[in-house]
Amino acid sequence: GAGVSQSPSNKVTEKGKDVELRCDPISGHTALYWYRQSLGQGLEFLIYFQGNSAPDKSGLPSDRFSAERTGGSVSTLTIQRTQQEDSAVYLCASSSHSRTQYFGPGTRLTVL
Amino acid sequence: AQKVTQAQTEISVVEKEDVTLDCVYETRDTTYYLFWYKQPPSGELVFLIRRNSFDEQNEISGRYSWNFQKSTSSFNFTITASQVVDSAVYFCALSDPNAGGTSYGKLTFGQGTILTVHP
Numbered sequence: 303g304a305g306v307s308q309s310p311s312n313k314v315t316e317k318g319k320d321v322e323l324r325c326d327p328i329s330g331h332t333a334l335y336w337y338r339q340s341l342g343q344g345l346e347f348l349i350y351f352q353g354n355s356a357p358d359k360s361g362l363p364s365d366r367f368s369a370e371r372t373g374g375s376v377s378t379l380t381i382q383r384t385q386q387e388d389s390a391v392y393l394c395a396s397s398s399h400s401r402t403q404y405f406g407p408g409t410r411l412t413v414l
Numbered sequence: 415a416q417k418v419t420q421a422q423t424e425i426s427v428v429e430k431e432d433v434t435l436d437c438v439y440e441t442r443d444t445t446y447y448l449f450w451y452k453q454p455p456s457g458e459l460v461f462l463i464r465r466n467s468f469d470e471q472n473e474i475s476g477r478y479s480w481n482f483q484k485s486t487s488s489f490n491f492t493i494t495a496s497q498v499v500d501s502a503v504y505f506c507a508l509s510d511p512n513a514g515g516t517s518y519g520k521l522t523f524g525q526g527t528i529l530t531v532h533p
Contacts, residue, residue, distance in 0.1 A: 335520065335521075337521075344523060344524075344525050344526065345505065345521075345523040345526075347520035347521065347522070350519050350520055357519070358519050358520060360520075361520065391457065393459065395459075401447050401464070401509060402449070402461055402464050403449075403461070403521060404461060405451075405458060405459035405460075405461075406458070407456075407457065407458045408457055408458070
């Protein structure tokens with residue numbers, strides 16, 4: 303079946319602009335996660351959704367970051383007023399009751 | 415707080431050699447899951463194996479095997495008869511039980527081990 307998909311695959315933006323990153327989880331997966339991978343920080347957890355609610359937002363680095371999930375499916379991660387330190391690969395993962403998280407290909411964000 | 419340590423930053427082997435990737439973890443939880451993921455040059459994280467904290471039976475799956483020892487908080491991963499296609503970054507990860515629901519929460523990852531298999 304189809305895996306986790308993310309769009310866009312690459313995003314180049316100017317400092318101060320807002321960006322939206324999209325994640326389509328595996329059909330039927332109730333849990334959805336966002337992570338960030340950067341050279342200096344490795345793989346960092348950002349936020350976790352169970353259905354449409356987010357029990358754990360502890361990894362969001364600042365109030366410029368927000369995320370939502372609608373219909374228990376698609377999720378959007380929004381970064382407002384982007385900064386150069388936001389440049390990273392943003393990874394989305396989903397899981398069912400098996401607890402195993404399956405990852406998408408990621409969105410590479412570059413802030414100029 | 416949870417922590418995962420992969421002490422080996424880089425490993426280089428010649429094809430057909432066996433290679434073991436080390437992982438040590440810290441957690442206060444009594445129930446948790448451990449994972450190994452592979453990230454080839456294409457960039458996508460690929461799930462390899464999962465182990466429950468209450469099941470210390472070690473297993474072999476094809477060329478992969480893992481050694482989980484709760485007493486030493488280690489979860490090592492071995493590739494037998496390595497191949498060039500095994501070249502990738504390997505991540506060990508620990509799950510964080512989600513107190514409120516039936517699914518587990520975030521993964522805490524180690525820093526990764528870069529494995530290079532030379533022909």
